[in-house]
Amino acid sequence: MDRLEWEELHQQSYRQGAWPRAERSAGALMRRHTGRDPHDIERIEQEGTGTPAEQAEMVSTWLPVTRLVALAVWRAARDADCRIDDTELARALWWLGGQGAPDLFAEPLPPWTGLPGNWKRLEQRLLPDLLERARWVVTQQLLAHDQDPLADSDDGTAVLLGDRIRAIKSEPFRDGAPPRWTLAVEHANKVVMQAQIAVSGGLWHPRPGAQDAAAQLRPTLSSEPDAPPAPAEVTVYTWIQRLVRLAHIDTTISTVLCHHGDRREAELEGLPQAPFGQAVRASGVALSGLVPTINDLDELWTRRTEGVAAWERTHIPLAVRAHAMALEDVVASLSRLAAYVMNPDAPH
Known part of the structure; x- marks a missing residue:
């Protein structure tokens, strides 16, 4: 060209x-x-x-x-x-x-x-x-x-330049330090746990705005990875499916927060007196750190010529996989919290 x-x-x-x-x-x-x-x-x-x-x-x-x-x-x-x-x-x-x-x-x-x-x-x-x-x-x-x-x-x-750049984004800033995403993930886990304790212990009672948001988020938070479709011979979730699911959750969180923000609902603000909103926003911040890498990989997947295992070995470094697994834990905790918020009196 x-x-x-x-x-x-x-x-x-x-x-x-x-x-x-x-x-x-x-x-x-x-x-x-x-x-x-x-x-x-x-x-x-x-x-x-x-x-x-x-x-x-x-x-x-x-x-x-x-x-x-x-x-x-x-x-x-x-x-x-x-x-x-x-x-x-x-x-x-x-x-x-x-x-x-x-x-x-x-x-x-x-x-x-x-x-x-x-x-x-x-x-x-x-x-x-x-x-x-x-x-x-x-x-x-x-x-x-x-x-x-x-x-x-x-x-x-x-090794492609893009592979190395994606790895760097999930690695420490310098040798001997924790991965650069650690603070955002730890903060998200902390505020989700605090919100869980508040609602399960009766210290905070969700109002309709928070319950509506939880109901909108819960299906996506609990969804299984299913896109892009895996080849017929692959019987487990592929890494690209797990990653794209995280990007989809990030988009859903942004959409729900924007919707409730337009309605000026205080329960979705990122303040201590709104623990569910604080937890959702912190989770969104943590997820957004990996979204550019996911978008790159999603586009790269469309041009894949090798088998799934070879493609994953080449293009999804261990640092990216560790980052994704940490975010999957955040999502699982937020999903449990959403279930509590939707129906705090039900047995969990």
């Missing part, structure tokens, strides 16, 4: 062009490599935003390194005529010091925005140290994806 068609493919898939997608992905790789992420609130509270020397290093070294990685990914995807996310991550190394290195800065180049300088200046200061750091960012993420002690045996399937 020509470049205009290639760009249109990215707009249709991601609602952004190929170069912004490459920059975004390279930034995620770099932040996971350095362990310095602006969303890592725990680290910032403990260490601050970094010393002046660390901030200077970010500007002088790591941002240019990120741009190098982004350019290599962009080149690899264009060369393979595929989406940025569908690029083989290892292929970026071919451009970062491999056989493609002489053409890394060849025209046409993507637009230079957001940083001082231009492509010519970056090429002129392409010191061995910058190139080596860029190569190591990619290499480390390949190793991290392949060497999880619980991972499936290597079947020779290439």
